[in-house]
Amino acid sequence: MAAKNLDTFFYPQTVAxxxxxxxxxxxGFTIFQNMKRARxxxxxxxxxxxxxxxxxxxxxxxMLVPRRVDLAVIALPSSKVPQALEECMRARAKAAIIVSxxxxxxxxxxxxxxxxxxxxxxxxxxxxxxxCVGVLNTANNLDxxxxxxxxxxxxxxxxxxxxxxxxxxxxxxxxxxxxQRFGISKFASYGNAMGIDEADLIExxxxxxxxxxxxxxxxxxxxxxxxxxxxREISRKKPIVVLKGGRYESTTRATASHTGSLAxxxxxxxxxxxDAGIIQADDLxxxxxxxxxxxxxxLPKGKRVQIITNGxxxxxxxxxxxxxxxxxxxxxxxxxxxxxxxxxxxxxxSNPMDLLGDADARKYEAAINxxxxxxxxxxxxxxxxxxxxxxxxxxxALALKRARKRxxxxxxxxxIGSEYTExxxxxxxxxxVSTFNYPGVAAKAISKMAQYAQTRKK
Amino acid sequence: MAAKNLDTFFYPQTVAxxxxxxxxxxxGFTIFQNMKRARxxxxxxxxxxxxxxxxxxxxxxxMLVPRRVDLAVIALPSSKVPQALEECMRARAKAAIIVSxxxxxxxxxxxxxxxxxxxxxxxxxxxxxxxCVGVLNTANNLDxxxxxxxxxxxxxxxxxxxxxxxxxxxxxxxxxxxxQRFGISKFASYGNAMGIDEADLIExxxxxxxxxxxxxxxxxxxxxxxxxxxxREISRKKPIVVLKGGRYESTTRATASHTGSLAxxxxxxxxxxxDAGIIQADDLxxxxxxxxxxxxxxLPKGKRVQIITNGxxxxxxxxxxxxxxxxxxxxxxxxxxxxxxxxxxxxxxSNPMDLLGDADARKYEAAINxxxxxxxxxxxxxxxxxxxxxxxxxxxALALKRARKRxxxxxxxxxIGSEYTExxxxxxxxxxVSTFNYPGVAAKAISKMAQYAQTRKK
Numbered sequence: 001m002a003a004k005n006l007d008t009f010f011y012p013q014t015v016a017x018x019x020x021x022x023x024x025x026x027x028g029f030t031i032f033q034n035m036k037r038a039r040x041x042x043x044x045x046x047x048x049x050x051x052x053x054x055x056x057x058x059x060x061x062x063m064l065v066p067r068r069v070d071l072a073v074i075a076l077p078s079s080k081v082p083q084a085l086e087e088c089m090r091a092r093a094k095a096a097i098i099v100s101x102x103x104x105x106x107x108x109x110x111x112x113x114x115x116x117x118x119x120x121x122x123x124x125x126x127x128x129x130x131x132c133v134g135v136l137n138t139a140n141n142l143d144x145x146x147x148x149x150x151x152x153x154x155x156x157x158x159x160x161x162x163x164x165x166x167x168x169x170x171x172x173x174x175x176x177x178x179x180q181r182f183g184i185s186k187f188a189s190y191g192n193a194m195g196i197d198e199a200d201l202i203e204x205x206x207x208x209x210x211x212x213x214x215x216x217x218x219x220x221x222x223x224x225x226x227x228x229x230x231x232r233e234i235s236r237k238k239p240i241v242v243l244k245g246g247r248y249e250s251t252t253r254a255t256a257s258h259t260g261s262l263a264x265x266x267x268x269x270x271x272x273x274x275d276a277g278i279i280q281a282d283d284l285x286x287x288x289x290x291x292x293x294x295x296x297x298x299l300p301k302g303k304r305v306q307i308i309t310n311g312x313x314x315x316x317x318x319x320x321x322x323x324x325x326x327x328x329x330x331x332x333x334x335x336x337x338x339x340x341x342x343x344x345x346x347x348x349x350s351n352p353m354d355l356l357g358d359a360d361a362r363k364y365e366a367a368i369n370x371x372x373x374x375x376x377x378x379x380x381x382x383x384x385x386x387x388x389x390x391x392x393x394x395x396x397a398l399a400l401k402r403a404r405k406r407x408x409x410x411x412x413x414x415x416i417g418s419e420y421t422e423x424x425x426x427x428x429x430x431x432x433v434s435t436f437n438y439p440g441v442a443a444k445a446i447s448k449m450a451q452y453a454q455t456r457k458k
Numbered sequence: 459m460a461a462k463n464l465d466t467f468f469y470p471q472t473v474a475x476x477x478x479x480x481x482x483x484x485x486g487f488t489i490f491q492n493m494k495r496a497r498x499x500x501x502x503x504x505x506x507x508x509x510x511x512x513x514x515x516x517x518x519x520x521m522l523v524p525r526r527v528d529l530a531v532i533a534l535p536s537s538k539v540p541q542a543l544e545e546c547m548r549a550r551a552k553a554a555i556i557v558s559x560x561x562x563x564x565x566x567x568x569x570x571x572x573x574x575x576x577x578x579x580x581x582x583x584x585x586x587x588x589x590c591v592g593v594l595n596t597a598n599n600l601d602x603x604x605x606x607x608x609x610x611x612x613x614x615x616x617x618x619x620x621x622x623x624x625x626x627x628x629x630x631x632x633x634x635x636x637x638q639r640f641g642i643s644k645f646a647s648y649g650n651a652m653g654i655d656e657a658d659l660i661e662x663x664x665x666x667x668x669x670x671x672x673x674x675x676x677x678x679x680x681x682x683x684x685x686x687x688x689x690r691e692i693s694r695k696k697p698i699v700v701l702k703g704g705r706y707e708s709t710t711r712a713t714a715s716h717t718g719s720l721a722x723x724x725x726x727x728x729x730x731x732x733d734a735g736i737i738q739a740d741d742l743x744x745x746x747x748x749x750x751x752x753x754x755x756x757l758p759k760g761k762r763v764q765i766i767t768n769g770x771x772x773x774x775x776x777x778x779x780x781x782x783x784x785x786x787x788x789x790x791x792x793x794x795x796x797x798x799x800x801x802x803x804x805x806x807x808s809n810p811m812d813l814l815g816d817a818d819a820r821k822y823e824a825a826i827n828x829x830x831x832x833x834x835x836x837x838x839x840x841x842x843x844x845x846x847x848x849x850x851x852x853x854x855a856l857a858l859k860r861a862r863k864r865x866x867x868x869x870x871x872x873x874i875g876s877e878y879t880e881x882x883x884x885x886x887x888x889x890x891v892s893t894f895n896y897p898g899v900a901a902k903a904i905s906k907m908a909q910y911a912q913t914r915k916k
Contacts, residue, residue, distance in 0.1 A: 320703065
């Protein structure tokens, strides 16, 4: 079966919001308001009650809209959705997002059956939802979600795609991502997946040049065989990281009432994901930490980590996390110890490599370069206490930029602190090195990256 | 042996900084500058080279200082420390903090032996360090650390005490704590522990009315028997949470070159900590998450958690973390389901209890009250998507405040987002409920709290 071209969801030129509203606070109001910011050619309001919606002419039905619609967003009570969808199909709309909830997830049968019937007729309209918040594209500011901008921040532009079966969870993550050092290319929430499902989205994003890594929150896979085929194909060229919701018998039950998913046992999913080359995340932080690493760093050749630090205790905590996550502490080569011993006689050239509290960017650069040349390690983990007066973050960022260009080893930097340190970490992140705050989060992500690298080799 | 009274470290009236400096950027400069902010009676500078230091008269030796000194802070090169310490003892200073590094942790023997000899003579001066950053007390703004205030934020006042063998790590944590929703009562870094050790500090903080929970970063315990005796006694009335640095064979070696600790095997420590009633943390986040919970919430009677949410996917993720951490998902009583089913016919009264996206504070309050009365659970976990327009954080905070007063069950709230959500979580935190951002962090902390509650019962 040919892949569905989902461009019409992410790059529509003409969009109609069915249920667009002038009543502040309503879903139809917020969607229409958010959509006004999108860089598209034409936005139409469809609402039988109003002559104008938010200053824009409103039509009684999509069939009266004077142009063919690329994307219709349906925000109506569930009982009215089937008719609206049928009209979208008759008007030859290329795609429709059904935001409305109240279908299979609540046990509702009539409206669900009608939508199923319309989809079986396959009148050429691609359908996403129902029970979802739709799509967001940072490239053209398209945003069909119904969250007010003053309640949530827009995600930064980046190259991580994120798909979420749950719309509210997806939106919450988009909001949170604004505070993190990674950006989003495209987002889609596909809800009950009556039309477009997670496999269609993964297939599409696998071919999307603006996406380097695909992240997903999935409660239940719609069609097992299709999912496996697609995931296996895409994961060969682009990493897919999945957080599975409902990982235990006692928690899978909840997914049925949430997105109508009939989730199989966690063990079955584990096997399917492994077989398909998917990286499984343990929680939300983990999902984006490993995705960020895979997006930014080259794959490591092995799992030996060299830690470089200006704080002994911090180094030991990181070393504990590295070992705890199944990675190995590298043993620096004798030549590395000799070379660095001459420059920093008091430093401990071991692992952690403790450059001591008075280390400056020059000493860091010497240590990083020596470690990059050392064949005894595969991954460099640089810890920084920016509170210490001798370490200049700007100079360190330049050193890390040179190191990043010179070497094929992944380089990760960690620092924790308040505003002062966070500003410095933003500088460091720009060097092309991946930055994290917590050693535990970083070590787990590095471990999963190393496992993925081994799988890819096979 | 009687407990050492460490009040003179935390509440000194007269302080002398030996090595106080006028040279901006030096350790002696920053310590003296930070100490000028402390609410003490008199601050003296000791420095043979200057007539005045930062505008304050400087003395050649502590022996020339016209008053008896409660606390001397020694910030000199290691070779000059023994003489300075001897002078402190002769001047009958009550306590001395040796900030200087370069002792047993670097293999230096001469200065170390001289300090040992002075300590054996026991001339009545209590000694902390060497190789530490000293103490901080949020009650009187006392701060002997050598970090510039524009590089690190001051911790908030609170009731968690924190002791850290590593000074730099301790300072980094103090800095970070300013961004978190918990506060610090007292901090001490004791470095090589030649005089005051972790057991002395735990004993002192165990009797400190301003401290509710003791947290510690420990690389190696100085005297095993003394530590066990003290920890066993204190942990009976006040929780002690410890992060052990060097938890594996490959990482314990690093502690020797850091604080000169001869760390025993991780298994021995695990047994000692368990026997002493100490809660062991797995990483930095965990250390303060569990301490914060123990500080703020009553101990749970069991480990059955009831989740209440307005976002289905968020509820499922939290449920996965709860089960993953060894806690149990409570099963709501039939009466709870009946009661709430009348108020919210569309909501899923199960676990997670999904109040749906249009839930307001009134529905939350009904659900929370029903859950608090329900005998089938021990802990209430409230998840909030504040991005959804119907949930008013102010009203929810009031409802949670009433709930907190009414019930003896721990109540925890979780939300993730950006600024909008963080501001709301600050409101919620004031209600007396404990707030977290990540379900994984919260679930792990709840699990450790439940384990501790069981241990305490015995």
